[in-house]
Amino acid sequence: MSSQGYTVAVVGATGAVGQQMMRYLAKREFPVKELRPLASARSAGQKVIFHGEEVVIQEAVPTAFDGVDIALFSAGGSVSEKLAPEAVARGAVVIDNTNAYRMNPDVPLVVPEVNREAIRQHKGIIANPNCSTIQMVVALKPLYDRYGIERVIVSTYQSVSGAGWQAIDELQQQSKALLNGEEISANILPVGKLSKHYQMAFNVIPQIDVAQENGFTLEEMKMVRETKKIFNDSSIGVTATCVRVPVMRGHSESVYVELKSEFDLDEVRQLLNNAPGVIVEDAIEEQVYPMPVDAADRPEVFVGRIRRDFTHPRALNLWVVSDNLLKGAATNAIQIAEALISEEK
Amino acid sequence: MSSQGYTVAVVGATGAVGQQMMRYLAKREFPVKELRPLASARSAGQKVIFHGEEVVIQEAVPTAFDGVDIALFSAGGSVSEKLAPEAVARGAVVIDNTNAYRMNPDVPLVVPEVNREAIRQHKGIIANPNCSTIQMVVALKPLYDRYGIERVIVSTYQSVSGAGWQAIDELQQQSKALLNGEEISANILPVGKLSKHYQMAFNVIPQIDVAQENGFTLEEMKMVRETKKIFNDSSIGVTATCVRVPVMRGHSESVYVELKSEFDLDEVRQLLNNAPGVIVEDAIEEQVYPMPVDAADRPEVFVGRIRRDFTHPRALNLWVVSDNLLKGAATNAIQIAEALISEEK
Incomplete structure (x- = not known):
């Protein structure tokens, strides 16, 4: 990862949570070098606004994770099951907002106010708990x-x-x-x-x-x-x-x-x-x-x-x-990302 | 009380519960000889339909309970506090749907499926519990x-x-x-x-x-x-x-x-x-x-x-x-009335 910032993918960029993730990345001034909004083929080509600039949504395929540092997943469990390992294989740390990995013993399940230290045990994937x-x-x-x-x-x-x-x-x-x-x-x-x-x-x-x-x-x-x-x-x-x-x-x-x-x-x-x-x-x-x-x-x-x-x-x-949509999903995911990059410093 | 039926007053006849009480009296074919819908002076003169006939709403004043056998109250606690004793003094049994008498040790609080037998202890007033x-x-x-x-x-x-x-x-x-x-x-x-x-x-x-x-x-x-x-x-x-x-x-x-x-x-x-x-x-x-x-x-x-x-x-x-509005209020009150008249038989 770079000191000038991170390449951050948001998988599920057209969804209710995905949109809050991008909004919240901007609001918290997370050090984003490149935002890569990803979605299904159907939504690819649409645009999102990030820090006042248009960014084109790309299709969420394995190669879309090339060069990604942090991948925020919120596109359903089956998408995470398929693509999170691909993102990890390409060097990304995945913060997954679905139920796919939450109870996996190799995956920390993190609410920073409660168990921030668990992040250190990650093997590529960190799970965001259920909103409730x-x-x-x-x-x-x-x-x-x-x-x-x-x-x-x-x-x-x-x-x-x-x-x-x-x-x-x-x-x-x-x-x-x-x-x-x-x-x-x-x-x-x-x-x-x-x-x-x-x-x-x-x-x-x-x-x-x-x-x-x-x-x-x-x-x-x-x-x-x-x-x-x-x-x-x-x-x-x-x-x-x-x-x-x-x-x-x-x-x-x-x-x-x-x-x-x-x-x-x-x-x-x-x-x-x-x-x-x-x-x-x-x-x-x-x-x-x-x-x-x-x-x-x-x-x-x-x-x-x-x-x-x-x-x-x-x-x-x-x-x-x-x-x-915020503390129950997007905010917590971004807080995990913030804790992750602060651990690296 | 008469074997040809009962004179039944409904106090709060324009209210959400009062209307259900009248509807439910008709539906259950409660033996009503005379229905006497009562409400505030503002609503007196309006009409309700009971068993297909128009009945004029009278003002809820003490004399309106003359000749009443059963008075169903659902017009707020202050109305019950003022008029229930007047109804009882005139020989009516009051079934009160407000909070006014529920915890009064002289007033049975009745859900017929649970404590029907408590009705026998009444001294003129029987309380209908809170809906919840x-x-x-x-x-x-x-x-x-x-x-x-x-x-x-x-x-x-x-x-x-x-x-x-x-x-x-x-x-x-x-x-x-x-x-x-x-x-x-x-x-x-x-x-x-x-x-x-x-x-x-x-x-x-x-x-x-x-x-x-x-x-x-x-x-x-x-x-x-x-x-x-x-x-x-x-x-x-x-x-x-x-x-x-x-x-x-x-x-x-x-x-x-x-x-x-x-x-x-x-x-x-x-x-x-x-x-x-x-x-x-x-x-x-x-x-x-x-x-x-x-x-x-x-x-x-x-x-x-x-x-x-x-x-x-x-x-x-x-x-x-x-x-x-039904089991939580009107239905339970009519069930109390039914239990009451069946006890008398």
Whole structure:
């Protein structure tokens, strides 16, 4: 890699997350010598604007990674499975935002605020966790360090942007149709590739990603497994119920946390206040708490509704909100890239 | 009361719940000799249709209860506080859908599927529990009877209709405005009488009703206190996080239940299947689970996503959905009235 900057590929450059990655690379003034936006053959030839200049999207093929230093992948698991090894073979470090490598023992799964040091173990690929996991572990980190965590029970309120542009469009189209008293069509949610699709507008759907044999969904099991891996602590119990709500952008989570030792609630607030990447918005008596419309387009994790649980002596409840396209995806990936280049210095 | 039928007053006849009460009285063929719709002076003179005939709304004043056998109240706590004693003094039995009397030790708090026998203790007033409590206790009842319940942790996804017609209208107006790229106004949610109002369209708001000193909201504490009272068991621990979502009608709940003894998951499904008022919709592998748009205008409580909790040996998770205007309010009130008259026979 060069001291004048890095050649950075963004795979999935036309996607909701890919676009935020490029925006965020520019915003954070990441030292980009050359931006290489990559996408499917269908999108090749289209242009993106980066630092005020047009850059042509190229087709994501193995040779497109020649000379790439850092490749940010966010084009689906199958694209990562096929092309990430090609990028690594050409000398790139891959930061992968899909589920393809997250649980691979050779691949660090990194949220810089929690386990930045794991980056050093990479063998070419570093995985970006699932959006719903990232915001939760950022909020849990200061509690884990101070008290230890026995277990977590989380119910999510996830926006449709996690399912891409098409899902955002579908929610808008359905909302318009219903408000005009017209018939709706449903083709994307809850899971594009499955056979049944349901109304998302003015509805909630208790399924994100495919079913697993144990009755949980893959999204729910991602939260379980990734949390253990990121904290490098398989003793943490996690139970998740993942639900899609008719919100464009921003995931919310109702989080019950059982700690290993007793705690003082003021100290918990203080710890969260001081935690990197966390903003506490917690004053229910003044109607202050995080909401997804306020968190949209902001890179932090917002925590509110902090309160003692009266059914267990070592438990508390939190309300955690973050922009799933930023900290849940693009921001975290760029932060990994920043940590990576700072390690090299 | 007469064998030819009962004189039934509906207080709050223009409201979202009051209208469902009248509709449901007709649908269930409740033996109504005379329907007396009552409302504020502003609405007096308007007409409602009952069994195909127009009935004029009268002003809800004390003398309007002369000759009334059963008075269904759903016009806000202050109206109930003022007029329920007047109705009782005139010989009516009041079934009150507000928060005014729910925790009063002289007032039974009744969900017929759970504690029908409590009706016998009434001294003129019977309280209808809060919508979010009703659907949860109906689902918990067979588990309580078979295994005992140690504690419950619930996160809700509540529709705006719980806040009345104005909240439904506000959600529709805001949704239209946002889809047209226009400015929105917010005047109702989360709590009409509080000073701050927030966007509901394409957002979630982690506040329902006013804040309490312990950091929970009143809605959350209603779920805690009412559950204990309905089961007549103060040992049940309940923790609630109540959240408003941009859904017109139907509340959803992610419910974690810790039982007192070990359980078999197939038996749990069987118990729920056989429970009165419960419909099990539980096959995640076939994308079968309850959703609010499917539950709307149906009187049952729908339960799905039934699965063992892997973080505790005696815990399971449920997804519980019901129409907050029906089982959460009108249906339950009419069921209480039905139980009441059947006790008298």
